């Protein structure tokens with residue numbers, strides 16, 4: 001493990017090892033997360049293998065499903081059953097099989113507009129925060145990915161949403177990379193409300209953007225940090241920039 005400007009980087013051999021190491025961290029953060037642990041999931045394709053693992057023994061038995069609450073860091077503004085919908089992917093991969101419906105907190109992508117969906121999710125997060133103990137962060141674990149342009153969640157380079165400090169969730173009219181559908185995204189200060197933030201990146205396609213980010217380029221993913229102090233990048237060997 002190496003430390004780079006307040007972030008830790010762990011490199012594992014391949015995508016399967018990444019899913020397993022991430023599953024262990026999910027289980028650990030849930031185990032030390034108190035009565036109602038809260039996990040904020042990420043979209044994209046990278047976490048699918050992790051999500052499928054969580055629904056599979058022995059991981060499945062290690063999660064107290066009735067207690068854990070599941071959120072999503074961003075979603076594409078398409079119907080819940082559209083293959084592009086992030087929470088839809090997570091539901092099919094594990095949540096619908098394992099988690100009570102009331103513990104799955106999806107962004108309402110059937111709202112009239114992305115801004116309306118953002119306002120509704122912000123209210124849902126506020127209500128959940130009200131159930132937390134005094135001083136307890138909103139999330140126990142936030143999972144994130146990084147796109148080819150350095151975006152994370154749906155916070156794209158140079159977007160106004162990056163400077164948003166008063167709202168927890170915003171509508172994003174235009175995506176910078178495919179799929180080019182409107183998005184709804186948690187903001188950096190909201191994503192920061194976690195004990196641990198865990199980025200997952202796999203495959204050679206990620207190597208160049210990770211090299212630029214670790215070199216200090218001003219990219220959205222490089223600005224995401226956990227207020228709880230633990231920001232971790234877990235990469236497979238193919239994604240890891242050469243030293």
Ligand code: 6PG
Pocket residue numbers: 042043044045046047074075076086144145146147148151152153154
């Ligand atoms: C989305 C995301 C996005 C994603 C990265 C990485 O809705 O697209 O949540 O931030 O995590 O683009 O995506 P991949 O895992 O598909 O490379």
